[in-house]
Structure formats: C-alpha cells, structure tokens
Amino acid sequence: MKKIVNKLSWLLGALTLLPLLPQPAQADEGKPTEIRIAFSSAGASGRPLAGGSSLATTHLHAALEEEFKKDNIKIKWFFNVGAGPATNEQFANKLIDFASHGDLPLIVGRSTGLKHKLILGQGRFGEIVFVVPANSEAKTLADLKGKKIGVTKGTAGQLTLARVLEKNGFTERDFKVISLDAATLKAALATGDIDGAIVKPYDLVSRGVAKILFKVSRDPKLTSISNFWVGEEFEKKYPDIVQRVVTTIVKEAKFSSEEKNRTELMQLWSRQATDTYLDYVETWKNDKLRERISPLFDEYYVASLQKAVDETKRFKLIRHDVDVKGWIEPKYLNNALKELKLEHYWDEFDKDGNLKK
Amino acid sequence: MKFKLKAGNQILALALFAYAGTSFGATPSTQELQQQIEELKSTVELLGQQVKAGKSSSSGAAASTSEPANKDDISGLRADLENYKYDVQRLRDYKTAQTNRTTTITGSTQVRFNATTTGTSTGAATTQSTARASSFDIPLSTIAFAGNLFKDYGEGHNLDYKVGFAYAKESSTTSVTPTTTTLAATSLFNLQDAYIQYGFINPAVTGLEDANLNLSFGQQLTVFGLEAQTTDELKPAINAAQFVSGLGVGTRQIGLILRGDYSPYVDYGFNYRAPLLEYAVGVTNGSGPNQSDNNSQKDYLARIAVTAPVDYTSWLRELKFGLSYQTGEKNVLASGATVTTPVDGKSERYGFDIYYNHLPFGATYEYAQGRDDSFVTNLNQPASGSNIATTNTGKTGQIRSVGQTLTLFYTWGEQWLKSSNGTGQGKYDDWWPKTYQPFLRYDSWDANTDNTAASGTNVTGKIDISTVGFNLFFAETTKFQVNLNDYHYYNHAKTNYQDLIVQFQFGF
Incomplete structure (x- = not known):
C-alpha cells in the first residue's frame, strides 16, 4: 500500500497544476459576463432560429443584445435539437441560465430536482391536428386502435397526445405509441411506417404524403402552455439582470401581439423554416395574436400548469411529486407591465380558457 | 348617407x-x-373605354404590392425551379460520391510526439546507430463505413453494417522483426471491422423504455470489460491499459455476438436511459482478426453489467458494475522452441469493472485476469519461469496473469452532452464545443503472477505505469492530449523511466 501511495504521490502533486487549466467563465457579483438562454427547439436542418413566441421575436430583433450592449454582457443563445429534455440536460450541467420550455419536460425536470423560477408565459392556445398517411383508411381515431402512433416522448407533445386520447376515450395503451424525433416522425408518416401522429400537417399535405384525420381548432384544455424560466441561482445572484431580461421580452411580446405586425411577424418567424409562412398563417388565423402571445400568469396559466402537473402524474410520466407553490415568480413580469404601462394590455382568461369579463 | x-x-x-x-315628348319613328x-x-x-383607362391608371400605382401572379410569373418561377432541379441532378451525377445504401464515412488519425528518458530502438530499424530519445509518429489511422442495409422506421428492425480499416506502423518484434530500414518503414493496413447487425428490439425507435437486443455477425470488438470495448476516440489515456494487449482482449474477433439489455430505467425529462441489466454472449474463432479459426474449438464470451436505476440528476447516475468472462482453446506452444507440435490448451479471461461518469466527476476501475495453459516440467509446481518447459513435456500447467487499471478524471465543458454536441445544437457555422479533462491513471500488469522474484529465473514481469494527463476536446471530433507516464519495473534488471507523449487525435 505504501508503495502505491509513493507511486501516486507525484501524480497527486500534479493536481496542484489544475488551477492553471482553463476554467469556466467567472463573473463578478454585480453582473455576469454572459447571459445564456436556451430554446427547446431549433430550425430546419439545425438552423439556430425559432418562431412563434415573444422570445423568438426577441432573438430575431436582437433586443437583448441591444439591451446589454452597454454593459458588455454577451447574450449566448442555444437552440436545442433535442427539445425540452436537452434543455433539462443543459441546465442540470449548469450550461444555461434561462430557457423556454413546454410543460412536460419542465415538470419532469422539476420533479427530479432542477431548481428554476417561472418568470414569463410564452404562449397558449392554438390548434391540434392529427395526421395520418395519405393512403390511410382511418376515418376516426377509433380506427387506429392497436396501431402505431408516433410522438417525441419527453416533450410537451406527449402530454398533448395523452389529453387528446383521453378526450376520445382512449389511453396510450390502446395504441402502440412509439417515440420518434420530429424529423423521423414526419418521414415515418410519409412512408406509412406509423399510422398517425399529432404534427403540423401542411408540408406533408402539400407533398401529398399525409392527410388530416381531424383538427381541433381551439381547445384550451387540450393545448399546452409554454413557459420561460430562470435558474434559481442566477435569479438570486442577478435580480436586476433578470428584470431587464423580462422587461425586454415583454416589450417584444407587445410588438408580437399587435395585429398590424401579423404579416411581418409570420415572415420573421418562418425564417426558422420548420414551419413555413403559410403554416403560421394557417395555424394562427383563428386566434388573436395577443391571446396566444400573452405573457400573463392569469388564472388560465396557473390552472393549466397545475392541470399539467396532475396529468403528468396520472399518466405516470413522473415518479416524484411536483409542488407548483412558489414556482411562479410574478414580480419581474408585474414590474415590467407597470414600467411599460401594459397592465391592462393583455386580456386575462379564467381557468377554463374563457375570456374574463 | x-x-x-x-x-x-x-x-x-x-x-x-x-x-x-x-x-316622353312624342312617339319616335323607327328610324x-x-x-x-x-x-x-x-x-x-x-x-367603357374611360372606365378601362381609369382602372389601369389606378392599378399601376399599387402593382408592386397587390398584383396577383400571372401565368408568365408562374412560368418564370417554374423555369427557375427546373434549372435548380437540373443543377442538383448534375451535381449529384458528377460531383457527389454515392453509395447504393445510406453510408456514413468516419475516420480517426493520431499524430504524435514522444520523448523518453531512456532511449529505445523498438519499432524502428535495428541498424540505427543510437537509440532514439524522441520521435514524431503516426501511430494510428482508421477509416470506416457504416450504414443501413434495411431501415425500419416503425419497429427499428434495422439491418446495419460496418466496414472499417486501420493503418498502423510496422512495429512487430515477434512475427516480423524489422531488421532493415526498409521493413521498418512499412506500414500495416488491415481490415478492422466487418460485420452486419440486426436489431430485434430497438429502443431508439420503439421507445427508450423498451429493452435492447441485437445480433452482430462478423469481425468486431469483443465484449470484455470497459477499455477493450471503447474506441480510440473515447479513451482518456493515449496508451491502452496493459492488460488489453497482454490478455489479447482488445483484439477483434470473428464470430457472432448477441447484445442486449433488460429493464431500462428511463428519465424522459432528460432522455436518460439506464438499463438495469446489460448482457452480451458470443461465440468466436478466438484466433483474432483476418484469419480462420486456428483450432477445432470455438471461444465463448459473456458479459453482464448492472447500472444504478436512478434519475439523471441523482449522484449515482451512470454508476455501473460489470463482469466479463471468456473461455476458449488456444494452441499451446513450447516456450522458446524453434519447431513445436502445438496442442490444444485452455485459455480463460475473467474481468470485473466499475464505471462512474457523473459529470464533472468520473472514474473507472478494471480488474482482469488471464489463465493460459503452458507446458511445465513439474505439475506440482506453479507455472513460473523455471518450471515452464521449452519442449512438449505432455504436462500442462497454468500461467496466471493479472492487470488492474484505475482512472480518475474531471471533465468540464460541453463535448459529452447530447444537448450540446455537434448534432444537438442548432448552428449555422462550425461548432466547437470545448471540453477539458485532466486525469490520473494507475495501470498495473503482471504477465505471470508466479514469477515473483526481483531477479533470477523466476524474475517478475510486473510493470506499473502511472500517468498524469490532460485532454482538450475541441472541434467535436478532435482532441489534444498530453500524457506523462512513469514506468516502474519490479524486475531490478530493468531501468525505470518516464516518457512524455503529446498527441492530436482528429476524426471526421
């Protein structure tokens, strides 16, 4: 044993050289050197672009870069091809400070100990389209019983699918639900290797390889809320920075909510190319922009989050309980609304998704 | 109004x-x-003419924004599209490498500088005037082709293939001794991997919670331990653990290997999958790559590993314990004899390993033992140096060899995260996720544990190598490595020494 210790002593001595190696970026207590923000998505062929939210508009307008230019704080964006689970992995490994997230990966991440605060809503409502291969003989969901349905497990899409199935009197067990990433899922629909999926259909339909089985134009109880959070550690350390980030995004949410900007917005968002301009026009045509873009933590947001937590547990997608209490931190949003005089700009919705009188 | x-x-x-x-005045005539x-x-x-003129003048002002596309516009667009299609087809026909099936080409090359405190002439011309204390080398270069022969999107019953070749410098001192500068300057370029693999169950397609089961047929890495199964791109140290070559477990074999797992623990919040039980069984020639079986018996391989079933965020994440076993027949030759009559002898390999990789901390430990038959003079004595026969005595003893390797590493950066590697991140330009990894390794090898003397006929062949190293991973498939090795011989007749190896390993 002594020999081994003697042999290793010179190795252990070499450890003293470790401080000389490159270290992760450090910051002073007042401000960080960079702000790291993740989208739980990426554009077509890995384009570092996103669409369909106020955060996407913020990125496309380089609004945060402008806001923090004078402080010499760099904005570092991440576009995760692996969607919500990839964002969780980054946060668990301390690589990001802020992120946008769908409900399921957000809840699963929190259930396993990730510590973040919800500081902004990122989107709500919208349509759900169930798509089948072009040659499918199915007329209803019941015709697909026992057949293969594709979904990217671990993402908000899995929870949406579970809700749609439940509303139609089914569970995942009535079908063979397989996990495919977004690109493979569309390829499998085109080849007929799966029998159905919830997916944006318009590119597949225009290619003649798929058709719409049914469409839910707007059902607030089926659709997911999108969220924007900050890591608790960053929030405690840099509350002023968090406030400036939120205020900047709220400004962009206002821009994204103006109907006069609808065409410009959809052209801007469609740069990410996963969804084309016409996809946006088609999928947003039944909704007012300000309803879908709303950053508010209104009754609908809070109830939807709680409902998603309950469903996630009921569908056995999490193993540990998640407490919503204390998770939402509204002060940054409230300050921003007050500062920008937007307290009454966005309408509030009740827990069922109806406009509050 | x-x-x-x-x-x-x-x-x-x-x-x-x-x-x-x-x-209304008077009734008009027909005329x-x-x-x-x-x-x-x-x-x-x-x-009508006035209205027409008015319309055309008012529409002229707004033509740039509201005029619908006409047939000419569509014809123009179609011409552009046809030109594009022609261009793509032409480029595909004349400027694009093609295969009959989906193929990914990969490769890896090492460029190295090493310096040693004790000069050597191994691997170079024996006619060199002085032993070299340093050298620039290309120790390895590989190229491989892999892809699908059949792709099943729905069930994942894919039929995959891989064919790989490897260059290595000629450094053999046993089968082909480089006695001339000409031979020393030659290189080997051999078939390395050549197998097809069928997926019976493919969790990558059907869902992470499904078990995995596939069968590989052909020339491939075997299933012993950790390091022997790890490709060069992933190994932290430049030199492999001594037992890998000492026991021959890193050698590719030709045969059938069934690999699978059971009861995976899945954390969908991170797409993390930890199979509770991994297993592999196989049957091979046991004679190594690119040759037929050299005896009438087959070798049999088995491995099981258990991974802690915990969430991604648990500190026990990626804690794995493994057991490996190989058994087979080998040709027993009389030691040192010039002409021998080989007989079948037993050859067994036992292994135990622990793997832990919870970024930033990581550790691996491997224990491997070999038991090989050898001719001996006296069956009642251990198969140590003085008892090992140089002729076929008709008596066989067993040589026991043991290797142990402990590696501790600390890793920070983005290279090994699925979310941040080359395909995990959306980027326009090239993506250079950097990762830094200092490590320590202690590697011990004893070719015959019955040879315990510091000198004499039963002199030990035990060697300890201690390494301090640093890896800088950059450009996704490229790493810069520095290893400082300390070689300690238990045979007092041999001189301990140190060497420094600096290497770029780049892949594509």
Missing part, C-alpha cells in the same frame, strides 16, 4: 335622362329609335 356617382356613371345617367326626356340606339351604343363604348 352621402350618395356620389363616379364620373363615368354621371355621364351615363345624363345620357339616359336626355333620351328618357325625348321619349329615330334606330339612331338613338346607335348613339347610345357609341356612348356606352366611350364610357
């Missing part, structure tokens, strides 16, 4: 009013009526 007629309509109204007035109709016709024609 304000009622206002346009100019054209005003003229038409006045004209109709005038004719209406005349019609007069005919004349009035002609005048009305010409007036309407005139008004």
Whole structure:
C-alpha cells in the first residue's frame, strides 16, 4: 500500500497544476459576463432560429443584445435539437441560465430536482391536428386502435397526445405509441411506417404524403402552455439582470401581439423554416395574436400548469411529486407591465380558457 | 348617407335622362329609335373605354404590392425551379460520391510526439546507430463505413453494417522483426471491422423504455470489460491499459455476438436511459482478426453489467458494475522452441469493472485476469519461469496473469452532452464545443503472477505505469492530449523511466 501511495504521490502533486487549466467563465457579483438562454427547439436542418413566441421575436430583433450592449454582457443563445429534455440536460450541467420550455419536460425536470423560477408565459392556445398517411383508411381515431402512433416522448407533445386520447376515450395503451424525433416522425408518416401522429400537417399535405384525420381548432384544455424560466441561482445572484431580461421580452411580446405586425411577424418567424409562412398563417388565423402571445400568469396559466402537473402524474410520466407553490415568480413580469404601462394590455382568461369579463 | 356617382356613371345617367326626356315628348319613328340606339351604343363604348383607362391608371400605382401572379410569373418561377432541379441532378451525377445504401464515412488519425528518458530502438530499424530519445509518429489511422442495409422506421428492425480499416506502423518484434530500414518503414493496413447487425428490439425507435437486443455477425470488438470495448476516440489515456494487449482482449474477433439489455430505467425529462441489466454472449474463432479459426474449438464470451436505476440528476447516475468472462482453446506452444507440435490448451479471461461518469466527476476501475495453459516440467509446481518447459513435456500447467487499471478524471465543458454536441445544437457555422479533462491513471500488469522474484529465473514481469494527463476536446471530433507516464519495473534488471507523449487525435 505504501508503495502505491509513493507511486501516486507525484501524480497527486500534479493536481496542484489544475488551477492553471482553463476554467469556466467567472463573473463578478454585480453582473455576469454572459447571459445564456436556451430554446427547446431549433430550425430546419439545425438552423439556430425559432418562431412563434415573444422570445423568438426577441432573438430575431436582437433586443437583448441591444439591451446589454452597454454593459458588455454577451447574450449566448442555444437552440436545442433535442427539445425540452436537452434543455433539462443543459441546465442540470449548469450550461444555461434561462430557457423556454413546454410543460412536460419542465415538470419532469422539476420533479427530479432542477431548481428554476417561472418568470414569463410564452404562449397558449392554438390548434391540434392529427395526421395520418395519405393512403390511410382511418376515418376516426377509433380506427387506429392497436396501431402505431408516433410522438417525441419527453416533450410537451406527449402530454398533448395523452389529453387528446383521453378526450376520445382512449389511453396510450390502446395504441402502440412509439417515440420518434420530429424529423423521423414526419418521414415515418410519409412512408406509412406509423399510422398517425399529432404534427403540423401542411408540408406533408402539400407533398401529398399525409392527410388530416381531424383538427381541433381551439381547445384550451387540450393545448399546452409554454413557459420561460430562470435558474434559481442566477435569479438570486442577478435580480436586476433578470428584470431587464423580462422587461425586454415583454416589450417584444407587445410588438408580437399587435395585429398590424401579423404579416411581418409570420415572415420573421418562418425564417426558422420548420414551419413555413403559410403554416403560421394557417395555424394562427383563428386566434388573436395577443391571446396566444400573452405573457400573463392569469388564472388560465396557473390552472393549466397545475392541470399539467396532475396529468403528468396520472399518466405516470413522473415518479416524484411536483409542488407548483412558489414556482411562479410574478414580480419581474408585474414590474415590467407597470414600467411599460401594459397592465391592462393583455386580456386575462379564467381557468377554463374563457375570456374574463 | 352621402350618395356620389363616379364620373363615368354621371355621364351615363345624363345620357339616359336626355333620351328618357325625348321619349316622353312624342312617339319616335323607327328610324329615330334606330339612331338613338346607335348613339347610345357609341356612348356606352366611350364610357367603357374611360372606365378601362381609369382602372389601369389606378392599378399601376399599387402593382408592386397587390398584383396577383400571372401565368408568365408562374412560368418564370417554374423555369427557375427546373434549372435548380437540373443543377442538383448534375451535381449529384458528377460531383457527389454515392453509395447504393445510406453510408456514413468516419475516420480517426493520431499524430504524435514522444520523448523518453531512456532511449529505445523498438519499432524502428535495428541498424540505427543510437537509440532514439524522441520521435514524431503516426501511430494510428482508421477509416470506416457504416450504414443501413434495411431501415425500419416503425419497429427499428434495422439491418446495419460496418466496414472499417486501420493503418498502423510496422512495429512487430515477434512475427516480423524489422531488421532493415526498409521493413521498418512499412506500414500495416488491415481490415478492422466487418460485420452486419440486426436489431430485434430497438429502443431508439420503439421507445427508450423498451429493452435492447441485437445480433452482430462478423469481425468486431469483443465484449470484455470497459477499455477493450471503447474506441480510440473515447479513451482518456493515449496508451491502452496493459492488460488489453497482454490478455489479447482488445483484439477483434470473428464470430457472432448477441447484445442486449433488460429493464431500462428511463428519465424522459432528460432522455436518460439506464438499463438495469446489460448482457452480451458470443461465440468466436478466438484466433483474432483476418484469419480462420486456428483450432477445432470455438471461444465463448459473456458479459453482464448492472447500472444504478436512478434519475439523471441523482449522484449515482451512470454508476455501473460489470463482469466479463471468456473461455476458449488456444494452441499451446513450447516456450522458446524453434519447431513445436502445438496442442490444444485452455485459455480463460475473467474481468470485473466499475464505471462512474457523473459529470464533472468520473472514474473507472478494471480488474482482469488471464489463465493460459503452458507446458511445465513439474505439475506440482506453479507455472513460473523455471518450471515452464521449452519442449512438449505432455504436462500442462497454468500461467496466471493479472492487470488492474484505475482512472480518475474531471471533465468540464460541453463535448459529452447530447444537448450540446455537434448534432444537438442548432448552428449555422462550425461548432466547437470545448471540453477539458485532466486525469490520473494507475495501470498495473503482471504477465505471470508466479514469477515473483526481483531477479533470477523466476524474475517478475510486473510493470506499473502511472500517468498524469490532460485532454482538450475541441472541434467535436478532435482532441489534444498530453500524457506523462512513469514506468516502474519490479524486475531490478530493468531501468525505470518516464516518457512524455503529446498527441492530436482528429476524426471526421
């Protein structure tokens, strides 16, 4: 044993050289050197672009870069091809400070100990389209019983699918639900290797390889809320920075909510190319922009989050309980609304998704 | 409500009013009526021209924003599309490498500088005048082709293939001793991997919670321990653990290997999958790559590993314990004999390993033991140096060899995260996720544990190598490595020494 210790002593001595190696970026207590923000998505062929939210508009307008230019704080964006689970992995490994997230990966991440605060809503409502291969003989969901349905497990899409199935009197067990990433899922629909999926259909339909089985134009109880959070550690350390980030995004949410900007917005968002301009026009045509873009933590947001937590547990997608209490931190949003005089700009919705009188 | 007629309509109204007035005065003749109709016709024609002219002038101002595409526009667009299609087809025909099936080409090359405190002539010309203390080398270069022969999107019953080749410098001192500068300058380029693999169950397609089961047929890495199964791209240290070559477990074998797992623990929040039990069983020639079986018996391989079933965020994440076993027949040759009659002898390998990789901390430990038959003089004595026979005595003893390797590493950066590697991140430009990894390694190898003396006939062959190293991973498939090795011989006749190896390993 002594020999081994003697042999290793010179190795252990070499450890003293470790401080000389490159270290992760450090910051002073007042401000960080960079702000790291993740989208739980990426554009077509890995384009570092996103669409369909106020955060996407913020990125496309380089609004945060402008806001923090004078402080010499760099904005570092991440576009995760692996969607919500990839964002969780980054946060668990301390690589990001802020992120946008769908409900399921957000809840699963929190259930396993990730510590973040919800500081902004990122989107709500919208349509759900169930798509089948072009040659499918199915007329209803019941015709697909026992057949293969594709979904990217671990993402908000899995929870949406579970809700749609439940509303139609089914569970995942009535079908063979397989996990495919977004690109493979569309390829499998085109080849007929799966029998159905919830997916944006318009590119597949225009290619003649798929058709719409049914469409839910707007059902607030089926659709997911999108969220924007900050890591608790960053929030405690840099509350002023968090406030400036939120205020900047709220400004962009206002821009994204103006109907006069609808065409410009959809052209801007469609740069990410996963969804084309016409996809946006088609999928947003039944909704007012300000309803879908709303950053508010209104009754609908809070109830939807709680409902998603309950469903996630009921569908056995999490193993540990998640407490919503204390998770939402509204002060940054409230300050921003007050500062920008937007307290009454966005309408509030009740827990069922109806406009509050 | 304000009622206002346009100019054209005003003229038409006045004209109709005038004719209406005349019609109430007296009954017109047929000729007069005919004349009035002609005048009305010409007036309407005139008004029509005025309206047309007005329309064209007003639409001219807004043409740039609201004019719909006409047939000419669509024809122009179609011409552009046809040109694009032609260009793509032409590039595909003349400028694009093609295969009959989906193929990914990968490769890896090492460029190295090493310096040692004790000069050596191994691997170079024996006619060199002085032993070298340093050298630039290309120790390894590989190229491989892999892809699908059949892809099953729905169930994942894919039929995959891989064919790989590897260059290595000629450094053999046993089978082909480089006695001339010409031979020393040659290199080997051998078939390395050549197998097809069928997926019976493929969790990557059907869902992470499904078990995995596949069968590989052909020339491939075997399933012993950790390091022997790890490709060069992933190994932290430049030199492999001594037992890998000492026991021959890193050698590719030709045969059938069934790999699978059971009861995976899945954390979908991170797409993390930890199979509770991994297993592999196989049957191979046991004679190594690129040759037929060299005896009448097959070798059998088995491995099981258990991974802690915990969430991604647990500190026990990626804690794995493994057991490996190989058994087979080998040709037992008389040690040192020039001509021998080989006989079948037993050859067994046992292994135990622990793997832990919870970024930033990581550790691996491997224990491997070999038991190989050898001719001995006295069956009642251990198969140590003095008892190992140089002729076929008809008596076989067993040589026991043991290797142990402990590696501790600390890793920070993005290289090994699925979310941040080359395909995990959306990027326009090249993506250089950097990762830094200092490590320590202790590697011990004893080729015959019954040879325990520091000198004499039963002199030990035990060597300890201690390494301090640093890896800088950059450009996704490239790493810069620095290893400082300390070699300690338990045979007092041999001189301990140190060497420094600096290497780039780049892949594509």
